[in-house]
Amino acid sequence: MKQSAILAGALALCLTLSACGSKAPSPEEVEAAIRDGSVTVEDALDKGWITQEWADRYQEERTVPAADKMAVNKVGAFETETLTGETFTGEELPDAAFLAFLDPEDPGAADFYAGLVDAAEDVRAAGADIVVCSKGDMDAGLFQDAPFPVVAYNESMRTALAQNDEMASEIPCVGVWYVNGSLISAWSSQVEAEDLAASAPGFAAMAQEDETSGEDGMAAVAMG
Numbered sequence: 001m002k003q004s005a006i007l008a009g010a011l012a013l014c015l016t017l018s019a020c021g022s023k024a025p026s027p028e029e030v031e032a033a034i035r036d037g038s039v040t041v042e043d044a045l046d047k048g049w050i051t052q053e054w055a056d057r058y059q060e061e062r063t064v065p066a067a068d069k070m071a072v073n074k075v076g077a078f079e080t081e082t083l084t085g086e087t088f089t090g091e092e093l094p095d096a097a098f099l100a101f102l103d104p105e106d107p108g109a110a111d112f113y114a115g116l117v118d119a120a121e122d123v124r125a126a127g128a129d130i131v132v133c134s135k136g137d138m139d140a141g142l143f144q145d146a147p148f149p150v151v152a153y154n155e156s157m158r159t160a161l162a163q164n165d166e167m168a169s170e171i172p173c174v175g176v177w178y179v180n181g182s183l184i185s186a187w188s189s190q191v192e193a194e195d196l197a198a199s200a201p202g203f204a205a206m207a208q209e210d211e212t213s214g215e216d217g218m219a220a221v222a223m224g
Contacts, residue, residue: 024049031058037174037188073183078160080151083138088151090160095207096128097178098196101153104140106172113142115191116175120147122197127204131178133157135169177203 025033030049033039041058044050050058078090093099100116102109116130123130132146133153143150151157158165167174167187177185177199184203 027054034058036171037186037190071182073164074181075164075178075183076160076162078156080133080154080157081138083143083146083150088149092149093131093178094129095180096200096204098123098128098130098175098200099178099183100130100132100175100191101135101168101171101173102132103135103172104142105136108173109142112173112191115193115196117147118193119191119196119200122193123200126197126200127208128200133168135172179203179207 027050030039030044034041034044041050041055045052045055075090075093080088082088098116100112102112104113113132116132120130130148132143132148132150134140134143134150135153138150138152153168158169161168161183164176164183167176171187171189173191174187174189175191176183176187184206185199
């Protein structure tokens with residue numbers, strides 16, 4: 001099944017899961033929703049949709065050495081522009097940053113963006129940052145007084161993300177943690193300010209560890 005079909009099914013599943021409390025989703029449907037970020041493994045376990053054995057196997061299959069993950073998900077060189085028309089390149093990305101790919105015209109954009117704004121101060125205090133990549137109107141009122149960089153998600157950035165562009169482009173509002181040149185976390189289509197702030201110190205520390213010990217010194221981490 002193509003990834004786009006999986007994502008479409010995952011998004012449909014979110015509605016199904018909330019509307020139908022009696023019929024449990026299939027393991028395939030649950031896995032699609034977990035990959036999309038609409039449901040976490042913990043949520044699925046709590047609801048009895050999956051077993052602990054399934055969860056352990058799922059995590060094990062997706063746990064890869066950090067060095068391998070960083071190579072596969074490396075972000076290439078790119079050049080785009082900010083809200084004020086200034087040039088912004090990949091070299092200007094912080095060592096640790098939550099990259100949010102957002103369509104300002106999407107109905108869920110305001111809530112997604114509000115979560116980023118609410119988390120910004122704590123994320124920055126932890127040594128990380130947030131960068132919003134707009135997939136639409138750069139003059140959108142939504143971005144007025146943004147407390148973090150907002151750049152255009154243009155063709156140069158899409159090329160730089162390579163295979164990860166499918167996630168960034170197809171889901172209206174989605175984010176992922178970036179550490180020292182690579183996308184390192186699971187993608188998330190929902191943002192809770194408290195959760196984002198809580199995750200920031202770990203990724204900031206990972207960026208510092210990478211700088212001091214090199215990629216081989218990083219522990220294995222799961223992509224989601």
